[in-house]
Amino acid sequence: MQESIVPLRLLIVGYGNVARSLLPLLASRRTWFEQTLHVTPYISGIGTRHQGFYVYSDGVPADILAQQSDPFVWFRTHGQRMENIEQFITIGASVSASVCIELTTLQPQNGEPARTHIRTALQSGMHVITANKGPVAYAQHELLALARQHHRQFRFESTVMDGFPLLNLKQFTLQAVGIRAFRALLNTTSSLVLSLIEQGRTMQEAIHDAQERGIAEADPSYDLDGWDAAMKTTILANTLLEGNIQPSMVTRESIRTLSLEDIREAARMGTPVRLISEAKYVQNSIVASVHPQKIQANDILLTARGTTSIITLETETMGTMSFVEHEPEVIQTAYGVMSDLIIIQQSQYPEDSTG
Numbered sequence: 001m002q003e004s005i006v007p008l009r010l011l012i013v014g015y016g017n018v019a020r021s022l023l024p025l026l027a028s029r030r031t032w033f034e035q036t037l038h039v040t041p042y043i044s045g046i047g048t049r050h051q052g053f054y055v056y057s058d059g060v061p062a063d064i065l066a067q068q069s070d071p072f073v074w075f076r077t078h079g080q081r082m083e084n085i086e087q088f089i090t091i092g093a094s095v096s097a098s099v100c101i102e103l104t105t106l107q108p109q110n111g112e113p114a115r116t117h118i119r120t121a122l123q124s125g126m127h128v129i130t131a132n133k134g135p136v137a138y139a140q141h142e143l144l145a146l147a148r149q150h151h152r153q154f155r156f157e158s159t160v161m162d163g164f165p166l167l168n169l170k171q172f173t174l175q176a177v178g179i180r181a182f183r184a185l186l187n188t189t190s191s192l193v194l195s196l197i198e199q200g201r202t203m204q205e206a207i208h209d210a211q212e213r214g215i216a217e218a219d220p221s222y223d224l225d226g227w228d229a230a231m232k233t234t235i236l237a238n239t240l241l242e243g244n245i246q247p248s249m250v251t252r253e254s255i256r257t258l259s260l261e262d263i264r265e266a267a268r269m270g271t272p273v274r275l276i277s278e279a280k281y282v283q284n285s286i287v288a289s290v291h292p293q294k295i296q297a298n299d300i301l302l303t304a305r306g307t308t309s310i311i312t313l314e315t316e317t318m319g320t321m322s323f324v325e326h327e328p329e330v331i332q333t334a335y336g337v338m339s340d341l342i343i344i345q346q347s348q349y350p351e352d353s354t355g
């Protein structure tokens with residue numbers, strides 16, 4: 001008997017680079033979602049701080065919305081404007097959006113207001129997916145516990161290494177491997193900026209390039225001063241190493257302490273400087289840091305060119321493993337969000353998802 005195809009209704013908070021990539025990605029996979037999961041992705045609401053928050057109770061298929069030059073024009077015409085984000089999330093859930101996708105700007109001081117958005121969405125009965133590192137770095141355990149309490153999922157694959165399935169690898173495959181340490185290049189913008197400086201650009205020109213590509217944080221100091229990498233290091237320490245640290249426990253140093261000449265000279269010597277994230281167990285406590293370091297010629301991290309991300313894991317049962325994500329763009333982040341959506345949907349109806 002043919003399965004009926006039902007809407008999978010989504011609420012999108014924040015419409016920047018990632019959300020703009022996610023919409024056409026969902027649209028391009030409509031047939032896959034229908035054939036494999038028997039759902040069609042619908043957008044029930046969309047909102048940002050400056051554009052306002054809109055809900056359309058029936059939802060609009062993601063592929064129809066992706067054809068609009070500006071989805072806000074569609075929502076302003078057909079949807080209902082909400083007074084504030086709290087009303088947006090609670091009304092969105094009540095009109096049967098089952099997943100809230102939180103894609104607002106990183107705020108590295110305490111992860112707010114995204115942390116509150118996620119709490120409200122879980123308490124309203126939605127699953128939550130975020131690419132925003134702030135709320136995860138500051139409140140991963142609290143938000144996961146809240147999700148469990150409400151029998152919902154809180155997923156955040158794309159907070160670290162974009163679409164590379166690193167957190168899901170730990171959850172599904174490397175569960176009992178005993179990860180004791182990692183060493184990684186996790187901040188794409190600083191890698192790009194340093195490599196452009198090596199090629200003769202100034203810091204400002206290099207930052208401008210990263211912003212043009214949509215990979216720099218809204219405030220580029222978050223990348224250059226190691227905030228972004230410290231958030232990611234915290235998330236990995238708490239996930240891969242099963243720790244319970246806060247971002248303030250990650251020692252952090254900016255790449256802006258380096259002179260352009262030092263950066264170029266290190267590259268000329270074959271030992272380029274990169275912002276390295278590290279965490280390891282020392283006597284049952286986690287020691288974590290983000291520092292610019294010269295990469296030696298025999299170091300596997302040296303294989304990561306340009307914006308490539310790389311991570312090496314030291315494990316108790318599988319030795320040393322390294323994973324590389326080649327030259328990620330914003331589409332990889334959108335894919336990480338979509339992969340979380342697929343896992344949520346599959347875990348609700350596991351018998352439907354084997355293809």
Ligand SMILES: NC(=O)c1ccc[n+]([C@@H]2O[C@H](COP(=O)([O-])OP(=O)(O)OC[C@H]3O[C@@H](n4cnc5c(N)ncnc54)[C@H](OP(=O)(O)O)[C@@H]3O)[C@@H](O)[C@H]2O)c1
Nearest residue numbers: 014015016017018048049050103104105106131132330333
């Ligand atoms: N870009 C990437 O490749 C990448 C990779 C991994 C993770 N991430 C993370 O993913 C998230 C989204 O990234 P992005 O590149 O799409 O960011 P972005 O282009 O700066 O867009 C952020 C969006 O969030 C909205 N927003 C900010 N604060 C808000 C608030 N308090 N309430 C409602 N909306 C708010 C902004 O709306 P207004 O314009 O109206 O202010 C904007 O639409 C960030 O947390 C980033 O760290 C991004």
